[in-house]
Amino acid sequence: MAVTAVKVTSNVVFRVKLGVDQNGNDIERAVTLRRVKPTAADQDVFDVVAAIETLLEGPIQNVVRQDVSQLINA
Secondary structure, eight states: OOEEEEEEEEEEEEEEEEEEOTTSOEEEEEEEEEEEOTTSOHHHHHHHHHHHHTTSSSOEEEEEEEEEEEEEEO
């Protein structure tokens, strides 16, 4: 039997650098955007995060897309 994965939703997690602590370590905060349209192109998602960066207190360190799929036994 073949199993098919159908994307249900996506989340985007990115880390924002807020500064540096006393020991020289980066202070970061994770931000999650939930219920991203699963058919959205990766470039479009990245462009949205880049636009959000202009509104934040610090630069974005990395961007991770988490796709959630439903497995269907066909």
